[in-house]
């Protein structure tokens with residue numbers, strides 16, 4: 001049976017006309033499901049919608065038959081198994097052993113293990129490998145555990161579309177992959193059954209790629225919040241007896257968020273700069289980066305999205321500032337003071353210009369950051385070619401960093417040079433926030449210097465300091481030979 005189905009799969013044309021494909025799709029088989037729980041019911045519904053016939057095997061078929069639509073046959077476990085060749089085992093790992101009495105009918109069949117555990121690495125071997133060891137006469141395939149019962153019920157349009165599949169039998173993998181496609185999901189071949197543990201651990205991980213970026217963002221937030229709290233609340237309280245604790249919920253958060261957003265954005269581009277400097281120092285691109293740098297490079301998207309999140313919150317907080325009671329009181333008090341001092345015009349030309357430019361840079365920065373965030377969505381990124389994607393993520397990303405730097409500089413204006421701004425000898429917050437972005441921008445300028453850029457470009461195209469490789473850059477043949485001669489030992 002297995003071989004017959006796999007052969008059918010192999011003879012299927014890679015590019016056929018639509019009617020041929022349709023014809024193939026209609027040749028659906030009957031599949032079995034053991035278990036009548038949430039997953040089994042959703043799976044049965046999806047299989048029926050995809051044109052398959054389904055036989056459900058239950059320990060209590062009379063009691064559970066009403067849970068399924070009439071299109072599904074609900075019968076005893078033994079009878080269901082005897083009628084099909086592919087059986088989804090929709091029961092928990094701890095109940096596998098209760099299926100032992102069915103070993104004789106299960107032999108020779110494909111068992112699709114859909115199970116998950118409650119914790120990562122709870123058992124020494126994966127559930128699928130455990131099932132395979134209990135039923136050595138069967139072919140076990142791990143699949144569908146990454147899809148929830150909910151996603152199965154409502155179809156691939158409302159949830160994760162990828163189904164990771166692994167099995168020691170390539171034929172069985174092919175059959176389950178084809179079924180997956182017919183059900184509207186994307187099969188991902190993960191190879192042999194030894195990958196099952198990795199696949200089983202996947203649904204249990206809580207945003208693994210976000211852990212470090214989120215912790216970093218939180219750490220930066222706490223640092224800048226405390227820094228601002230000391231400068232804006234503790235200092236006036238201790239030095240002048242002023243109560244400014246009302247600033248805690250909005251004002252302090254609003255001055256902290258842009259610092260986090262700005263530093264996080266610079267941390268998106270710092271690893272790229274470090275990687276370039278390492279390549280220049282090593283004189284080759286064929287030397288592995290340190291592990292921490294590799295990981296950092298892989299988490300740039302998350303860092304960028306968190307930066308965008310903080311910048312957006314900062315924009316919303318800023319818009320809410322005039323709505324606060326405290327802002328209205330300050331405005332009124334300023335007006336009274338002006339009247340008392342018999343002053344009829346409070347216009348300060350320099351301040352007006354500073355604010356106009358500062359706000360304009362802020363709006364531009366958030367606009368460019370929005371473009372970067374949108375282009376990181378898989379559906380948008382997938383529609384861009386490599387040049388377009390790298391243009392947006394690199395050029396536009398640096399543009400966002402430059403505009404954010406200008407936004408911060410116009411906010412600071414000349415305050416960095418006023419001694420009154422150094423509360424408890426602490427420099428203004430914006431000067432601290434500027435450190436990493438300025439390092440990144442200066443390093444980028446260095447990498448753009450013609451002689452550095454030329455060397456880096458060569459390295460990235462395969463040239464190595466210690467190896468003589470025939471390399472011709474368009475219109476630049478002699479340069480390379482001269483340059484190379486200084487450094488090489490001939491290979």
Ligand code: NAP
Nearest residue numbers: 035036037038039058059090091092095098115116148149
């Ligand atoms: P469930 O609602 O508790 O159903 C489990 C079913 O197992 C029962 O309905 C029962 O059906 C059957 N069963 C067979 N032998 C059993 C025994 N000795 N003791 C108890 N029950 C036994 O669980 P579920 O949510 O459908 O999950 C089933 C499997 O799918 C699990 O391995 C789970 O990890 C996996 N899964 C579930 C989801 C989800 O969203 N729910 C997602 C991915 C994977 P009968 O009484 O009719 O025999």
